[in-house]
Amino acid sequence: MCKPLGLVAVIVLISACASLEKMQHSEQPSLAQAYLPHFLMGAAIDEDSYKTHEALLVRHYNSLTTENEMKFEHMQEVEGVFTFDTADAMLDFAEQHHMAVRGHALVWHRQTPNWVFVDDSGKVVDRAMLLQRMQSHITEVMTHFKGRVDYWDVVNEAIMDDGTLRTGEEEAEDQRSQWYAILQEDYIAEAFRMAHAADPEAKLYYNDYYNHLPARQDAIYALLKGLLEKGVPIHGVGLQCHLRMVQAQDPSHEAYYQSPENLEKAIKMYASLGLDVQITEMDVSVYEAGKTYTPDTFYTPETLGPGPIELQSKRYGEFFAMFRRNSHLISSVTTWGIADDNTWLSEFDSGRQDFPLLFDLEHKPKPAFYRLMEF
Numbered sequence: 001m002c003k004p005l006g007l008v009a010v011i012v013l014i015s016a017c018a019s020l021e022k023m024q025h026s027e028q029p030s031l032a033q034a035y036l037p038h039f040l041m042g043a044a045i046d047e048d049s050y051k052t053h054e055a056l057l058v059r060h061y062n063s064l065t066t067e068n069e070m071k072f073e074h075m076q077e078v079e080g081v082f083t084f085d086t087a088d089a090m091l092d093f094a095e096q097h098h099m100a101v102r103g104h105a106l107v108w109h110r111q112t113p114n115w116v117f118v119d120d121s122g123k124v125v126d127r128a129m130l131l132q133r134m135q136s137h138i139t140e141v142m143t144h145f146k147g148r149v150d151y152w153d154v155v156n157e158a159i160m161d162d163g164t165l166r167t168g169e170e171e172a173e174d175q176r177s178q179w180y181a182i183l184q185e186d187y188i189a190e191a192f193r194m195a196h197a198a199d200p201e202a203k204l205y206y207n208d209y210y211n212h213l214p215a216r217q218d219a220i221y222a223l224l225k226g227l228l229e230k231g232v233p234i235h236g237v238g239l240q241c242h243l244r245m246v247q248a249q250d251p252s253h254e255a256y257y258q259s260p261e262n263l264e265k266a267i268k269m270y271a272s273l274g275l276d277v278q279i280t281e282m283d284v285s286v287y288e289a290g291k292t293y294t295p296d297t298f299y300t301p302e303t304l305g306p307g308p309i310e311l312q313s314k315r316y317g318e319f320f321a322m323f324r325r326n327s328h329l330i331s332s333v334t335t336w337g338i339a340d341d342n343t344w345l346s347e348f349d350s351g352r353q354d355f356p357l358l359f360d361l362e363h364k365p366k367p368a369f370y371r372l373m374e375f
């Protein structure tokens with residue numbers, strides 16, 4: 001007798017909480033609504049967060065990106081066996097709420113199973129075989145999602161910080177690109193051609209990080225220009241925008257140039273080629289670049305305090321002011337997650353908790369959210 005009643009009580013409580021959360025969010029002005037005249041507001045979702053953060057998503061966002069669920073290792077972990085169910089359910093949610101979808105990512109050096117690059121005996125495959133595998137992956141995946149994905153990240157992170165192309169020879173193993181090692185530079189052009197053939201309606205993007213670094217800007221610009229000159233079908237460029245709290249003081253630090261002005265320069269350069277620009281993975285870590293943190297100085301919800309959160313709000317505000325100034329060049333801005341209880345920055349083994357998003361651990365709007373609504 002007691003058990004089912006207990007269960008009913010729990011269910012009633014959960015749905016009461018969910019509707020209370022929905023009610024609270026519906027009282028807030030909507031981020032997506034406020035930014036309608038400028039660009040789409042997107043969030044990365046994972047297979048759980050679109051359920052646990054539903055109220056926030058529905059209220060504040062009109063574009064979604066799957067954080068991991070459409071990467072190669074999720075789509076085709078085993079050769080020839082495609083698993084679409086998880087991503088399909090996420091796209092059902094997007095459709096139900098009339099949200100745009102960014103597909104992420106078809107060709108990348110990470111989160112790609114090793115079988116792609118070797119044969120049955122473990123020998124590295126030749127060019128023809130890898131091109132065939134690339135084509136089969138791109139074609140199967142894009143055909144499956146045809147009409148449901150508006151923008152595709154076709155190639156992700158092909159450039160290194162010094163502006164050279166990422167090769168198979170990079171020092172750190174997780175930095176090496178097997179795509180480049182076997183196919184050389186034209187793996188990029190080939191991927192775009194295959195993507196266009198698979199879904200001629202889809203908008204195709206090149207996506208990369210640290211666009212504030214001058215060497216990267218020049219290299220990405222040259223890469224995009226070269227592709228366009230060769231007639232390769234490419235429609236836009238994604239700037240990831242993983243930001244640190246303040247610019248580093250040391251010129252050799254990767255976050256040294258991380259200012260709105262330097263990012264604006266990149267946006268204008270790429271847009272001058274006639275390409276659309278999207279901000280694809282924004283977050284602002286509360287840890288300052290160039291400072292050393294140890295477990296006893298890692299922030300916790302108790303030690304965080306208003307200081308870093310105010311500084312973060314200012315940083316979000318400055319970048320968004322620049323995005324709004326350039327909104328004729330930018331079609332969407334996506335944060336890499338929704339609320340601080342679900343961010344990749346807290347998922348590293350270091351045990352360092354981060355608070356990089358617009359909503360807090362309880363899904364309440366942070367000062368950065370309110371800052372973005374003031375314009």
Ligand code: XIL
Pocket residue numbers: 067068156240281344
């Ligand atoms: C990250 C995800 O957020 C993590 O959950 C995963 O463990 C690793 O990948 N650049 C990208 C994204 O293009 O795909 C990465 O996403 C973050 C950096």
